Amino acid sequence: MARLSAGAATAVSVRVRVRLFAVQRELAGTREVALDLPDGADVEAAWSALAARFPVLAPGRPSMRFARNGEYADPGTALVDGDEVAMIPPVSGGAPDRDTPGRSRILEIREAPFSTTILAELADELALPEDGAVVGFLGRTRSTPGTPAPGQEAEAARHAGRTVDALEYEALEPMALATLGTIADEIATRFGVERVAIVHRVGEVPLGEASIAVVAVSPHRDAAFEAARYGIDETQASAPIWERQKSAEGHVWIGHQARTGPEDAA
Numbered sequence: 001m002a003r004l005s006a007g008a009a010t011a012v013s014v015r016v017r018v019r020l021f022a023v024q025r026e027l028a029g030t031r032e033v034a035l036d037l038p039d040g041a042d043v044e045a046a047w048s049a050l051a052a053r054f055p056v057l058a059p060g061r062p063s064m065r066f067a068r069n070g071e072y073a074d075p076g077t078a079l080v081d082g083d084e085v086a087m088i089p090p091v092s093g094g095a096p097d098r099d100t101p102g103r104s105r106i107l108e109i110r111e112a113p114f115s116t117t118i119l120a121e122l123a124d125e126l127a128l129p130e131d132g133a134v135v136g137f138l139g140r141t142r143s144t145p146g147t148p149a150p151g152q153e154a155e156a157a158r159h160a161g162r163t164v165d166a167l168e169y170e171a172l173e174p175m176a177l178a179t180l181g182t183i184a185d186e187i188a189t190r191f192g193v194e195r196v197a198i199v200h201r202v203g204e205v206p207l208g209e210a211s212i213a214v215v216a217v218s219p220h221r222d223a224a225f226e227a228a229r230y231g232i233d234e235t236q237a238s239a240p241i242w243e244r245q246k247s248a249e250g251h252v253w254i255g256h257q258a259r260t261g262p263e264d265a266a
Helices: 022-028 043-053 055-063 118-126 153-158 173-191 221-238
Strands: 002-005 014-019 032-037 065-068 071-073 084-088 105-110 133-140 166-171 195-201 203-206 210-218 241-247 250-254
Touching: 014 043, 022 055, 022 241, 032 043, 043 055, 043 065, 043 084, 105 118, 105 173, 118 133, 118 195, 118 210, 133 221, 153 250, 166 195, 173 195, 173 221, 195 221, 210 221
Parallel strands: 002 032, 014 084, 105 195
Antiparallel strands: 014 032, 065 071, 065 084, 133 210, 166 203, 166 241, 195 210, 241 250
């Protein structure tokens, strides 16, 4: 793990651990960096020190989000000794194209494959006798490329006209699960749907295999439809899960700037 100082002439009193993911991890060549920062430093100061050490990361700042100790944080959030700062590059999904007594929730990040039967399995676990509607969504890998993440446009152009062979997903798992929990809370508040499942794959997913499953069950169909749509849109918009399109010639990271909460969804 690399270690650097914010400046030899500056008194150091805050030491934080910075975690890098997806395209940033590749560009920097490391997953973690220890930063020594002056007292009163904030998240933006951590980013500045990181970019000074790895200038190749600097162009990615406009599309960055940040997390402190597993929760999304503003750039001005103050840091204390021992904090963990996650630099969140563009997440896997495209921006949503809308205007924006059993188990009640199943929220999982899975490495093992699952098939189309997962929708029925999740519905059987969630549904109660009073539920008259089950709506499921299954996302599959496809051969056509998605929108490149900011900073990946040139690499995407180099792969233009080539088909995708597989997708690979990477996640900041504890934070991703917490985000899925927040989405489930929002679904309950907005649509009155308490029983929902969101299951996302990590690792390599070959073409045609399922990468995400969302199921919502409710007494009424309108609420179930709205809940399932919201579940997939918000997962792709805000969960710290990254997607890499792989082909024989290389790979391209795809996605968009992570949304830190539903208040940005309008």
